[in-house]
Amino acid sequence: MTKTEVAGTGLVLAPGDRVGVIAGGGSLPVEVAAGLAEGGHQPVIILIEGQADRQSDLASYEHESLALEDIGALVTLLRRRQISHLVLAGEIKRRPRLVDMRPSLSLLAVIPSVVMALARGDDGLLKILTRGLEARGVKVVGAHEVVPRLVATEGPLTKALPRKSDWRDIEAAHAAAKAIGALDIGQAAIAIGGRAIALEGIEGTSGLLDRTKQLRDHGRLAGKTRGVLVKCAKPGQELRADLPSIGPQTVEAAYAAGLAGIAVEAGRSLILEGPVVVERANALGLFVVGLPAAELTHGS
Numbered sequence: 001m002t003k004t005e006v007a008g009t010g011l012v013l014a015p016g017d018r019v020g021v022i023a024g025g026g027s028l029p030v031e032v033a034a035g036l037a038e039g040g041h042q043p044v045i046i047l048i049e050g051q052a053d054r055q056s057d058l059a060s061y062e063h064e065s066l067a068l069e070d071i072g073a074l075v076t077l078l079r080r081r082q083i084s085h086l087v088l089a090g091e092i093k094r095r096p097r098l099v100d101m102r103p104s105l106s107l108l109a110v111i112p113s114v115v116m117a118l119a120r121g122d123d124g125l126l127k128i129l130t131r132g133l134e135a136r137g138v139k140v141v142g143a144h145e146v147v148p149r150l151v152a153t154e155g156p157l158t159k160a161l162p163r164k165s166d167w168r169d170i171e172a173a174h175a176a177a178k179a180i181g182a183l184d185i186g187q188a189a190i191a192i193g194g195r196a197i198a199l200e201g202i203e204g205t206s207g208l209l210d211r212t213k214q215l216r217d218h219g220r221l222a223g224k225t226r227g228v229l230v231k232c233a234k235p236g237q238e239l240r241a242d243l244p245s246i247g248p249q250t251v252e253a254a255y256a257a258g259l260a261g262i263a264v265e266a267g268r269s270l271i272l273e274g275p276v277v278v279e280r281a282n283a284l285g286l287f288v289v290g291l292p293a294a295e296l297t298h299g300s
Helices: 028-038 068-080 105-118 122-135 164-182 204-215 248-256 274-284
Strands: 019-023 044-048 062-066 085-089 139-141 188-192 195-199 228-231 261-265 287-291
Touching (some): 068 122, 085 122, 188 204, 248 274, 274 287
Parallel strands (some): 228 261
Antiparallel strands (some): 188 228
16 A cells, blocks of 8 residues: 655655544644545544533544643553554643643653643743654644645735735734744734734733724724734744634634734644635625745744
């Protein structure tokens, strides 16, 4: 039997390869699982307890659950399931609590890496996690490698296009997002009137948009309309996990916040439920545009 290449990527899967999907929150695990199945590779879904919120959509696949505090048993689980490739997909809203971790030989083997990872920012944690897994024989692959149709393309995706004033907002928000990304804080920023007015923090993009909605009544924004949300990868980011993404809920929240549109980094961002995103943006009169990547791709 011959190996097959996933269309549009350098990822090569052999017929006997077993691909696992660490499933957090949101629709990304669902889209990754469907993409794998369509390509002839039935995934093994590892549902993270308390984080995976689309379990009913994943129930038809081979699956089992894993608590965050049992992360030390992950390698044993992967070996038992004979998983050769692993995709980290979906939002994990909290980190494991060391005091609640269950003692085991597997945990003792990886605890130095776990402690080091928990002391770092999100991207530092992901880099240590991927390196640790690959050192133990599991190849970590990105969602964009498994389902390339999710990757944002360059240029306008909607009927509405950015105005000249919107491009000033895009430039301001893009610079701000890159700045906080370099500090491993977040991946998004919002600009209104040519300057950044809100940065993504621990609350995520939904919280950022909700905060912007509340800021509309602030005196310094009084009378200002439109504005743009920009999402982009952090400088030097591990691209096999936690790529910036938008979905239908992002479009709805951007509209509620009074924004004119959304810009994402082409080739380094994901658009979940793409047809729905474009449909809703067109219906609401928002633009969605893919920006040229600001740096060479790393970690793919």
